[in-house]
Amino acid sequence: MAVLTRQRWCVATALLVPFLVLASPGAVKLAGVPPSWAVLWLLPWALVDGPLSGAFAGLGLGLMLDALVLGEVTQIPALILLGWWWGRLGRKGPPIERSFSLGLLALLGTALVGATVLLQQLWRGQLGEGALHTLCAQTLLTALLAPMLCSLQLLLWRQQAPGLRS
Template sequence: MAGLHRHGLSVGSALVVPALTLLSPGWLSLNGVSPSWAVLWLLPWALADGPLSGAFAGLALGLLLDGLHVGHVTQLPALVLLGWWWGRLGRRGSPIERSFNLGLLAALGSLLLGGSFLLQWQFLGVLPEGGLQLLAAQALITALLAPLICSLLLLRWRKLLSARG
């Protein structure tokens, strides 16, 4: 782990995710569907700090978000997997910085997270009507916001890590 967990403000920024999830600002939604705030925060964290830190951040964020919702579905496995995968991508080859790449990774992450919900609901026999449309809308709005939000966080966190050296 490179050390983002040593910066209190960086770790504290994770608390914005449940706040935005609960507030669900209408002006940042697509036909009433909000972006996946967990994906928008976890993607730059994992890219900057690596697979182990990404997996732990996904675990912590998943526990925090699962604590907000009463139900039988969880975000935990998908967020841990995404944190680990994105962390590995951040460690291999050239750094991911382009807007299109961040948008694509965020869309894939949102689809994986939403798909895990759909699978769990299918298993429980309570599949919501229009689930695929909601999944597509969330992936689209997440992908559209990712270049702005993820690039700002990624630049900030990489700067913090390079300053620490």
């Protein structure tokens, strides 16, 4: 069922996520906080390619992002869960086409990723004083960018997977 994984250039677009994290473009920051690039890439991927591919894509993204930052805190479980959940929504629910729906899903996804990171930092006693500010700013910015960026990705990737109900 995973049609996008057969398209090598589609899989290669996942490499944009660590590049954007490292480049950290200042034009797309809110109060010095960038959006969650992983959520913005994973949401349309999982909606089009399904739960299994979404979970594996979340694992791959999490591994790449964890390799960038050497630490004890990981995003892997949240990204796997989101990839699976969004993939199920794309397969079982009504087609996600509205910009508001994409923004809401991105908001929920970024809040989940941020909350898991926050809980891990709290558990390890590494919680910084700006952690809540970062969580709120990243969640809001990702939700605002999702309707534009995810809509474009959905259109592009749905053309690559004709006949799929996504």
